[in-house]
Amino acid sequence: MVSAQEVFRFRNLALPVEERVKDLLHHMTLEEKVGQMLSPFGWEMWVKEGANIYPSDKYQQYVEQRQIGMMWGAYRADPWTEKTLETGLNPKLAAETGNELQRYVIENTRLGIPVFLAEEAQHGHMAIGTTVFPTGIGLAATWSPELIEKIGSVISREVRVQGGHIAYGPVLDLVRDPRWSRVEETYGEDPVLTGRLGAAMVRGMGAGKIDSINGVISTLKHFVAYGVPEGGRNGSSAMIGMRDLHTNFLPPFREAVKAGALSVMTAYNSVDGIPCTSNKYLLTDVLRSQWGFKGFVVSDLFSIEGLRSNHYVAETIHDAAKLAVNAGVDVDLGGNAFLRLIDAVNTGELQMSVIDTAVSRVLRLKFEMGLFDNPYVDPSKAMAVVRSPEHINMALEAARKSIILLENKDNILPLSPKKVKNIAVIGPNAHNRYNMLGDYTAPQEDSNVITVLDGITSIVGASKVNYVRGCAIRDTSWDEIDRAVEAAKNADVAIVVVGGSSARDFETSYIDTGAAIVKDGYLSDMDAGEGFDRATLDLLGKQMELLKAVKATGTPVVVVYIQGRPLDMNWASEHANALLTAWYPGQQGGNAIADVIFGKYNPAGRLPVTIPRHVGQIPLYYNSQNPKGHDYVDMSLSPLYSFGYGLSYTKFEYSDVKVVDKGNNHFEVSFIVKNKGKHDGEEVAQLYLRRQFASTVQPMMQLKHFKRLHIQKGKQEKIVFSISPDDLTIVDINYNEVIEPGKFTIMIGSASDNILLSDELVVE
Structure with a gap:
């Protein structure tokens, strides 16, 4: 092996980036080039022994045999990766891990090309100890591009200071079907709102300044029309026309590309019979030729293999790899399909120029980010920067601004902390920390997450609060509704927190892509999050029974929905004295909800998505085309709450x-x-x-x-x-x-x- 310290022209800092890329490409073998197009699971690439981190045997093997140029989720922790608070990485260890992975690949390869570390970061870096903001649908409810840009800068700082380079997010899928499992990740149903907020997030994450310690490459997800799957089933075909595609679904991505996004992820679905991962019109004609996109395209996890096993447009993985790369995919996320490109070039089925073009896009950004010149970070800074008091305050501001007041009968809210003597806090989401956070969230210390019970207690004191869970989100094998009724009878007001959950746990099974599997015989709270599509929007379990029983006591009832998708709110809309939705509000959600309930903050969140009256109305969105529809035989066409709606304590x-x-x-x-x-x-x-x-x-x-x-x-x-x-x-x-x-x-x-x-x- 030639020492990685050998002097090549591409190591000359004075040369323009294009010359450095060209020189490096000239020295690379076909195998080394294809290696830059691979992005395996990063959490498998290190071993933790106490406070020490070592490159894993698998990493050493991948470096030697595949010359990998990128990794995904090196710092990720969740039940799928089997990384916990104990076995995962805190921010300092994460930074040290990134340094060790860089050091190994630089010192043990012929050309010493640094690796890209790509991380999930939709509403905060998906790593232990980071700041958790509201999920995308909650961020959209703020209707504040200015705030979203600030949040983007926080996320990028936390990723970069730990040694990461690429942040997966924002999610720009328009959603028209709340049955779909990933509504929570989106910015709602509207192309203008989504485009404005997405561009703001991209700017905040460091568009135009990826060479700074605070800038990352933002990856737009999922290109395109992923949020309108047939039947609401994740990954199913998008049944939309070409004009609808250009009018509504493409513009948000275009706005984010104009804002400086340098990476785009393909979607699992097909549009008009063409899988997005092999759609040359979208990935080359539109994205690059029309929009002038200069970054790289990455497949969604195993979606290249999916051209064969899901869409059946390729008979072999070999053929699937050729379809994807010729369409404009540059990086294979998690899979092994692009390894087949070596044979394709050697047999003359694929031109080397196709490989060179894809690899150049990746290498160019490594040079522009400065990784060849300074691939390491200072671990001592990570603990000071990540989840700093400033970042926690930003999470509180975001949660406050995301809360939507839907009903406030007789102006029952805000409550007076002095006048209310006894408060019943009830419901499966009143004191469940992980149900506050949503999908794509790493394990968190208890002290990092404030529940509704925590927030209320901090304002009025524990002596005034009586907490009863009442029931679970889905599990009907037990309940304590009788206890909840007694608590409500003895209270001046009952605050009932219901809804759903995207909290992953160690009992849920996952497929290779990380999507959850619904299993018989076990009922976690999880009713949303990737893979948890639903046929109904009703409250699950015994939640409706709980609401009705508490209301029957005659005590005023404030209902709070914590949810990942629009759920059926008809009963609460009619019978609750006040109704709020907080979506998944993040680590400071409990404080934010309490601040709104007690008037420390005047709510101004607005719906980024329509709330239907019934699942039978779907699809129901405000900007549907002419002509205006007519009412059904059995119900109105109008939604329960319209896009843009939200109340305030003032007029x-x-x-x-x-x-x-x-x-x-x-x-x-x-x-x-x-x-x-x-x-x-x-x-x-x-x-x-x-x-x-x-x-x-x-x-x-x-x-x-x-x-x-x-x-x-x-x-x-x-x-x-x-x-x-x-x-x-x-x-x-x-x-x-x-x-x-x-x-x-x-x-x-x-x-x-x-x-x-x-x-x-x-x-x-």
């Missing part, structure tokens, strides 16, 4: 809308929002457009602009939105984005079904 008044034509299809829309209530508060002003007539069928309304702003009681703010040509385009009959002359209706309000101002603009 806002909208007035004085003005539209100014600035020329060249630019318009300025201004209006006044006044706080007429008794509390300071935040409002989320929303502007929708409706194209009155067009050459192709258009949505009945489409969000174009929004702004979350704080207004003191009695004060008012002028809001100005600038409408650009991008806001006016449609996809015409030839699939071109065009601006057609005609009239648009401007609709301004606090929700998609609460339009308070309207006007018209004319495009000549």
